[in-house]
Amino acid sequence: MVITPDTERRAEQQLAPPTGNPLLRILALTRPQWARLLSAGMLGALASASAVALMALSAWLISRAAQHPAILTLMVAIVGVRTFGIARGVLRYLERLSSHEAALRVLEGLRVAIVTRLALVAPAGLPLWRRSDLLGRTITDVDDIQDLLLRGLLPLFGAAVVCGGATGLFFLILPSAGLVLLACLVAAVVLIPIWLVRRGKDTEAVAASNRAERDALVADTIAASTELNLLGAMGVRLDALRQHEKRAASCGQRRAREAGIAAGSAVGLMGLASIGAIVAAAPQVSAGQLPAVLLAVVALTPLALVEVVTAVGTASSALSKATAAAVRVLAVLDTPDPMPASALSVKPLPANSKGRLIEMRGVSARWPGTDRDAISDVSLVLRPGTSTCLLGPSGSGKSTVLAVLLGFLRPTAGTIIIDGQDASQYEPQEVRNLMGWTGTDAHVFATSVAENLRFARPDADDVEVASAMREAGLGEWLGTLPRGLDTQMGEQGISISGGERQRLLLARALLSHRPVLLADEPTAHVDEPTAAALSRMLLGRRENGQAVLLVTHREADAAAADVVVRMSGGVVSGHSR
Structure with missing residues (x-):
């Protein structure tokens, strides 16, 4: 798929801001933890109330003691001071335990939900989001949402309870002092936080966007460091990174300045309330x-x-930050499924030990963010025990055909038929499980050789793994590895060559033993004799009625296939046996 400015613009329109209030939607996702959060809120309110009660009771005790009463008349107050002093620490500790347990459970649920959604919609549903951006949404943005609970809602709840109680106490003691305190509290916990939220909304949005761009720039720069150094372009990238850091610093300074103003104003207002209360009470x-x-x-x-x-001021800043993070997280959770299950998807896929008959009938499909079909009116049949060669130049639509067969892309027209039944009545993952796949961009995990292959079939033993490697032409290479199947591959398979990597991915697909084998340019990066041997092996497979579809641009591969389908410009241009 070619990404153009028009493509990006249309994709951005499709990824509209989440509907509804982001914070309310995030709170709805925390429903399983509401009991813990309410408990934490009550404990936090009691801890803050204990601190205020400690001050009030201590003030009364000192003043009353100055009048030299009988010591017995002070015993209740003395015990109360000790109780509130101890209770403040104990209650705060219990609040921390409860609130952090709830917050961590919420974070776990959000991250699982994001990864689950990404697994469902990738790769067709996320053609324009960079990996670094998705990583930032999954880690940094979810961490910021944690502040919604720990530094946002819980402190606000505690402040509402304590400030309400203190104001009520003042009205009981002296109504005029109560009015003074109420006025100062309204300014400190209502007006100033509203000002902070309004000021911080734009700042946090800019900071989140800048962080995503900076992370993407850093990831791209590290990945392409060799090319950038050879082209003399590293300095340009570093200059761009410095600009991002300057914007991040500017956002941080603005946050700190506004938080300082809010905190200073809050302290000043409480001092003003104290002076006002003295003036009213004297x-x-x-x-x-x-x-x-x-x-x-x-x-x-x-x-x-x-x-x-x-x-409360800190909570207001946390709410602004959490709102920006919630918008980015919900954008992932709201990403539409490019291959949603049909409303009739209630039938289990029936078993068939003789192989699967897969048909594409007049299928057209397009990638998200584009305004035209990548393939149009494509028909082909994958029969059990036969091989099909899909030939065509780059950009002819071969990979799109595979994406449709794998259930990553929903047809805009036509149908997929499995054993005579419309595939839309089955769950997409069940259909996907019929397919073994290998491609030039398949992932090599940073684990051992054996574990890389066992992702296709976890119950495979070492003998089966080694057999699949020999079938993929890696038997001799396996014998040279220092630890055999336990040899570590390194990040992205950095320790192996391109050809070895390609054959390792092919071995993984062969090990899967699925009814249909889809091979996308499996001979890339290998020499001509090896490529010819691999193609003959794939096209000659008849194992348990397995159907093989080999996607290639090599004309020489056509001779070994049972069926040859040629593509050009997104349409079938030829069909032969």
């Missing part, structure tokens, strides 16, 4: 209408709320 104390010991309570309690109100 005349009442002088007139004998308010006990003098309560003056210390209304004066010092607002200062105990500083930690609570500053946490």
Whole structure:
């Protein structure tokens, strides 16, 4: 598939922002953890309330002790101070245990959901998202969503409970002091956070986008470091990376500046509330209408709320950051399935030990983000125990045919028939499990030779693995490996040559023993004699009624095939036996 600016523009239109409020949708996904989160919220509120109560009770105790009463009249307050002092730490510890357990479970569920969705829609559903961007959405963005719970909603819940309780206490002691505290709290926990959210929304969106672009640039630069150095273009890439770092630093400075303003304002407002409460209470104390010991309570309690109100500012920033992350995560979860199961997909795929008859009847298909079909009106038949050679130049639509057969791409017209039945009535994964596949871009895992092949059939023993390798022309190479089948391949199979890699992937497909074998240019990167031998082996297979489709541009391969289908410009241009 060729990606053009028009393709990118149409794909961006298809990947519209998630519908509904992103945070509410994320919260809906946390439903299994609501009980733990509510428990954590209550524990956090009680811990903050204990800190405020400790300050208020200590202020009362000190003031009352200054009047030299009998010690027994202070015992309840003394015990209360000790209780609140101990409770604050214990409750905060329990809150941390509960909230982090819930948050980690939510993160686990989100990451599993993202990977599951990617496995369902890839590769056709994600032609324009880079691997580094998807990695960032799966790791960094999900971590940012964790802050929605730990630094966002739970502190807000605790602040609402504690500030409401403190305001109620002030109204009981002195209504005018209660009004002063209420006004300052409204400014500190409502107006300032709203300002922070509005200011931070654009900042976090820019930061998330810049981070994705920077990660992609770093990944591409590392992958292409040899070419960049040879072409003298490394400096250009490094300059671009510095620009991304400058934008990241700018976003960080803006966050820090706004957070500092919010925190300073919150502290100032609580100081103002303390002064206002003193001004309101002093005349009442002088007139004998308010006990003098309560003056210390209304004066010092607002200062105990500083930690609570500053946490609200931090929570506002966390909400802005989590919103930007939620939009990116939901974009993955909302990616439409290019091969959705039919509404009639209720029938299990019946067993057939004699092989499968696969037919494409007048199939047309196009890749997401394009406005024309990549293949049009393609018909071919894969019969058990026969081989078919699909010939054509690059860009003729051969790989698109494979994508349709593998269930990665939904036909825009025509049908796929399996043993005489419409394949759309079966689950796509069941259909996919009929196909063994090898291609030039198949992945080599950073594990041993044997484990690389066993991804196709986990129950295969070493004898079967070695047999598949010999069949793929790797018997002699296997004998040279220092640890045999246990030899490690390294990242992306870096320790082996292109030809060895291609044959290793072919051996994996051969080991799968599936009814249909789809081979996409399996002789790439190998010498002519080896290529000819591999093609003859594939096209001559009759194992258990297996049907073989060899996709190639080599004219010499046609002679060994039972059926030859030629393609050009996305259509079948010739058909022979």
